[in-house]
Amino acid sequence: MSWQETLKKWTSFAALDEALLKQLNEVVKDEKEVEDAFYKNLTFGTGGMRGVLGPGTNRMNIYTVRKAVEGLSLYIKENVQHCEERGVAIAYDSRYMSQEFAIEAARVLGSHGIKAYVFESLRPTPLLSFAVRYLHAAAGIMITASHNPPEYNGFKVYNEDGGQVPLKEAAAIIEKVDLVADELSVNVAEQKDLEANGLLTWVGEKVDKAYLQALKGLQKQENASDDLTIVFTPLHGTSHDLVLAGLNQVGFTNVHVVREQANPDPEFRTVESPNPEEHQAFTMAIEQGQAINADILIGTDPDADRLGVAVIDANGAYQVLTGNQLGTLMLDYTLSHLSEEERKNGKLIKTIVTTEMGRTVAKSYGVDTIDTLTGFKFIGEKIKEFESTEEHYLFGFEESYGFLIGDFVRDKDAVQAAIVACEMANYWKKQGKTLLQALDGLYEQHGYYLEGMKSLTLKGKDGAEQIATIMEDIRANPFTELGGLKVLAVEDYDTSNRTLLVEDKNEIIELPKENVMKFILEEDAWVCFRPSGTEPKIKSYFGVKTTEETKSKDLLQAIQSQVEERINQIIA
Incomplete structure (x- = not known):
């Protein structure tokens, strides 16, 4: 389905949330903005699902949250024993719509007969992780966008161990989410019915004291x-x-x-x-x-x-x-x-x-x-x-x-x-x-270790394409020296390959595949490039080590300047 067809589906949906309908009527006036809102679905990154609040499949709203929870419900029913009675712990932060999204999550879970433990007021993310373990829950949901700007919110999924879902689990959950053909028609139960039936339990002080x-x-x-x-x-x-x-x-x-x-x-x-x-x-x-x-x-x-x-x-x-x-x-x-x-x-x-x-x-x-x-x-x-x-x-x-x-x-x-x-x-x-x-x-x-990080924000569809171009260029034309230091090894985590240039041999990187490039330099220096999984950014990381603060600062600056110049040339 094209983004225009998806947009039409939303505009013709008679029961669309009134607040979202009002926002959508404004968004459609800007073709670039409306395309960005509908050209793809929000996906799980390193920290889960995170995006700008508003109408659209590429936005955080009650419908994209319902779709995500529907997929999670299908996953845990197949993969976690006794998930209905063990339930799912849900917490939320101080952002716009956080409490509303938490309740929407409970309503979707309840429609599957899965109990929800929802904190009665905002709580930290680590307390949610603790609560999953303390309550022996089947999973956890944290509604947060961490430190993103105010227009963002997000959705983190935790497994029964209290950790954020690793890659294999995330892929399986995403597969279930993708089976949800229409985010607008996900079944939800009524909050009052869930409370009456014991499928929505409000928690708080007991978990706090245990933590x-x-x-x-x-x-x-x-x-x-x-x-x-x-x-x-x-x-x-x-x-x-x-x-x-x-x-x-x-x-x-x-x-x-x-x-x-x-x-x-x-x-x-x-x-x-x-x-x-x-x-x-x-x-x-x-x-x-x-x-x-x-x-x-x-x-x-x-x-x-x-x-x-x-x-x-x-x-x-x-x-x-x-x-x-x-x-x-x-x-x-x-x-x-x-x-x-x-x-x-x-x-x-x-x-x-x-x-x-x-x-x-x-x-x-x-x-x-x-x-x-x-x-x-x-x-x-x-x-x-x-x-x-x-x-x-x-x-x-x-x-x-x-x-x-x-x-x-x-x-x-x-x-x-x-x-x-x-x-x-x-x-x-x-x-x-x-x-x-x-x-x-x-x-x-x-030794005097010093590190740095440069973050380049490239928003929207065009930005995503620019970030992809930067990574492609660095792979195709890898650095051979930086800051006057030779590159000793090139690590491509997308292919799980480490190339040792001095020995002229390759090694396997024993980590999951990810779109990351790292260059190991002489004198314990290194540079790494990684697109963010939760924000429209590409990040460049740097590390150096010398015997003196001034030397480390000068070396770090030299490497950073060379990298920045290269990236500017790529996207010019």
């Missing part, structure tokens, strides 16, 4: 110190209550919340982007921190799976740590507080675009590292595999501010990370050091 109890197991210090002054911002999202409760039970009471950003707000009015990766998101926290001389600033993204941290530097200004820096610090802190026996057969899990410093630090403690593709679902998948081996999980992180310490959650968890980051800052303060000074010590010990 907070699990958090206690991460504590490495007997008593936290009121001497540590903390500024916390949930960036208008879901983490406020759980982070404060978690800090309090560890013993941190000198916590100051950025009040202007404490309440949920789908517009995220006080920030350009509700993303702790973006340093502007810390503007208000920095102002408050300066006023009270805070030791540490912590900020979570709206669905509380990413954590950012800022601390005072040598000049008295607050510096936001990168995800690689924070992850390396927490890894070192975690491993240093484990005995040799506890570390035995333990593993660090990181993604292929995450700092190599993590591998070096882990090795210094006798811990091996496992690399995965980008996306925390692959880390969750490895944790599950450890249940049938002698290996066990110690720590996992990715460069984009995603961290997981305790495996009672199977996705990145900013609540966990916030508690551990503050405990770590308290530990180093007692040693007379800030986190930056602790990081300098790691650089002196292991």
Whole structure:
């Protein structure tokens, strides 16, 4: 069916939701916009289904959500034992339509006789992962678009282990979703009937308490110190209550919340982007921190799976740590507080675009590292595999501010990370050091690792074609040198092939196939290219290592400039 035919199907649907009909009448006035809304269906990427709110098959709305849940229902009925009574856990964040989508999901599940456990108010994504495991549910649904702009929402699917569905499961679910011929005619039950029949159960406080109890197991210090002054911002999202409760039970009471950003707000009015990766998101926290001389600033993204941290530097200004820096610090802190026996057969899990410093630090403690593709679902998948081996999980992180310490959650968890980051800052303060000074010590010990990332946004159908062209050109004409360093190996994850240029031989990459290219350079430097699975972006990742900060900065800049020039030539 062409996009014009799909559009006609929607405009002629007599029972179309009134709000969507009103929006559709505006959208059809712009041919390019209406084509983008209907030329394809939203698909699952590294984090699930995510898109702009509005009418159309390529948009997030009650009909695309119903279609996705219909496919999920068909999948779990065939593949998960006792799924009807075990049910599906559903949570949602502070975005527009989040609660409505959660209820629509429950209505579709209910039409199949599958029970839904729906949180009575917004909750963090990691709590949904925990809830699936705690409730022994057959699956989980999280309605969120993470840190995307306000016009977005999304839909993440979790399996019965509490992890985001891995590639094979996702493909099977997508196959079921594709069997749903008409998203407009998916059966839904009435909410009041589901509540009366016990097919919709509202949950909350009991799960929260169980999660907070699990958090206690991460504590490495007997008593936290009121001497540590903390500024916390949930960036208008879901983490406020759980982070404060978690800090309090560890013993941190000198916590100051950025009040202007404490309440949920789908517009995220006080920030350009509700993303702790973006340093502007810390503007208000920095102002408050300066006023009270805070030791540490912590900020979570709206669905509380990413954590950012800022601390005072040598000049008295607050510096936001990168995800690689924070992850390396927490890894070192975690491993240093484990005995040799506890570390035995333990593993660090990181993604292929995450700092190599993590591998070096882990090795210094006798811990091996496992690399995965980008996306925390692959880390969750490895944790599950450890249940049938002698290996066990110690720590996992990715460069984009995603961290997981305790495996009672199977996705990145900013609540966990916030508690551990503050405990770590308290530990180093007692040693007379800030986190930056602790990081300098790691650089002196292991080398000056520095990373960067450039993100190019190319929206719409034309943008998707440009992103494809960039990847095709890089494959057809691979780099042979960057920043004056020779390329030693080329890794094409789409073909699972690693070409070792010096040895003139090929190896198989033992990871799932994905549209990613990585170049391994001399002197432990590397560059990686990856189209985003959830946003209209192509991302370029960079890593270097030298013996000095200035040398690393200069080398990183040289490599980034050369890559940027090449990409500009491709799309010119």
